[in-house]
Amino acid sequence: xxKVPTFxxxxxxxFMQEALNEAKLAGSEGEVPIGAVIVFENQIIARAHNHxxxxxxxxxxxELIAIERAxxxxxxxxxxxxxxxxxxxxxxxxxxAIINARVPAVYYGAQDAKGGGTQSLYxxxxxxxxxxxxxxxxxxxxxESTKILQQFFADIRAKRKQN
Amino acid sequence: xxKVPTFxxxxxxxFMQEALNEAKLAGSEGEVPIGAVIVFENQIIARAHNHxxxxxxxxxxxELIAIERAxxxxxxxxxxxxxxxxxxxxxxxxxxAIINARVPAVYYGAQDAKGGGTQSLYxxxxxxxxxxxxxxxxxxxxxESTKILQQFFADIRAKRKQN
Numbered sequence: 001x002x003k004v005p006t007f008x009x010x011x012x013x014x015f016m017q018e019a020l021n022e023a024k025l026a027g028s029e030g031e032v033p034i035g036a037v038i039v040f041e042n043q044i045i046a047r048a049h050n051h052x053x054x055x056x057x058x059x060x061x062x063e064l065i066a067i068e069r070a071x072x073x074x075x076x077x078x079x080x081x082x083x084x085x086x087x088x089x090x091x092x093x094x095x096x097a098i099i100n101a102r103v104p105a106v107y108y109g110a111q112d113a114k115g116g117g118t119q120s121l122y123x124x125x126x127x128x129x130x131x132x133x134x135x136x137x138x139x140x141x142x143x144e145s146t147k148i149l150q151q152f153f154a155d156i157r158a159k160r161k162q163n
Numbered sequence: 164x165x166k167v168p169t170f171x172x173x174x175x176x177x178f179m180q181e182a183l184n185e186a187k188l189a190g191s192e193g194e195v196p197i198g199a200v201i202v203f204e205n206q207i208i209a210r211a212h213n214h215x216x217x218x219x220x221x222x223x224x225x226e227l228i229a230i231e232r233a234x235x236x237x238x239x240x241x242x243x244x245x246x247x248x249x250x251x252x253x254x255x256x257x258x259x260a261i262i263n264a265r266v267p268a269v270y271y272g273a274q275d276a277k278g279g280g281t282q283s284l285y286x287x288x289x290x291x292x293x294x295x296x297x298x299x300x301x302x303x304x305x306x307e308s309t310k311i312l313q314q315f316f317a318d319i320r321a322k323r324k325q326n
Contacts, residue, residue, distance in 0.1 A: 129284055
């Protein structure tokens with residue numbers, strides 16, 4: 001059975017800050033600002049941010065890329081003893097990837113009322129019929145995550161008005 | 164609104180045969196035999212089979228790889244007017260990727276009672292709360308798909324007994 005890593009409040013804050021930094025990177029590239037990091041033995045082994053538009057890949061969400069990078073870092077499709085930090089509630093695809101990769105713990109920021117697969121629309125990470133369950137902590141630095149997203153969309157609207 | 168492509172019975176049979184061929188390729192490489200193709204304007208634009216073990220990637224399911232290849236072929240994350248053919252019911256992750264890529268039609272073979280996200284555990288492709296719905300046809304050449312999977316696992320058990 002995979003261990004669920006435990007962290008101090010300070011560590012949780014630090015790792016989410018790194019995910020927020022990834023989200024800001026995405027925003028600076030014109031992508032919806034969502035970022036993620038994966039932690040193993042208290043070290044960040046994968047960082048990623050959304051780049052669906054740049055790559056024109058429907059799968060290029062922060063969590064999915066971070067999972068693939070962590071698979072490469074650990075040379076294993078099983079991400080036992082890891083934790084994923086992501087600024088927005090994972091969508092259905094990313095929740096499924098978290099399950100498929102056996103990630104034992106997920107920390108996320110803002111809720112995604114329209115597409116969230118972890119809490120809002122589905123609680124996929126807690127489904128007892130599946131062969132893997134995930135410890136989830138929601139609402140970690142959610143205000144900052146929301147603010148970055150709101151600012152991004154406000155900037156887009158402002159630019160549209162100028163044109 | 165994306166068009167849902169329509170096919171004759173013969174075309175459906177042909178495209179699923181191509182997906183079954185991909186599944187057999189996976190099996191010959193020691194991977195769980197699942198295959199997929201994506202069709203656009205009556206042509207196969209992407210083929211893929213499961214290679215989770217070879218790549219040690221939790222995300223390397225046939226459907227997800229096929230979606231990424233189709234994104235590259237069409238130079239777009241939106242797979243409008245396409246259809247995906249896959250030998251096994253998509254899992255949660257792949258159902259989410261199908262939604263994220265706006266694939267309008269999915270044909271699949273065997274049901275996946277333990278992990279299926281399209282019919283068995285969830286009906287994710289028909290969720291009216293999401294911004295995309297998918298026309299699904301289940302049970303296409305399901306017996307052949309099941310037989311390939313059963314033979315694969317029977318071979319593994321036989322090899323284990325020899326050792």
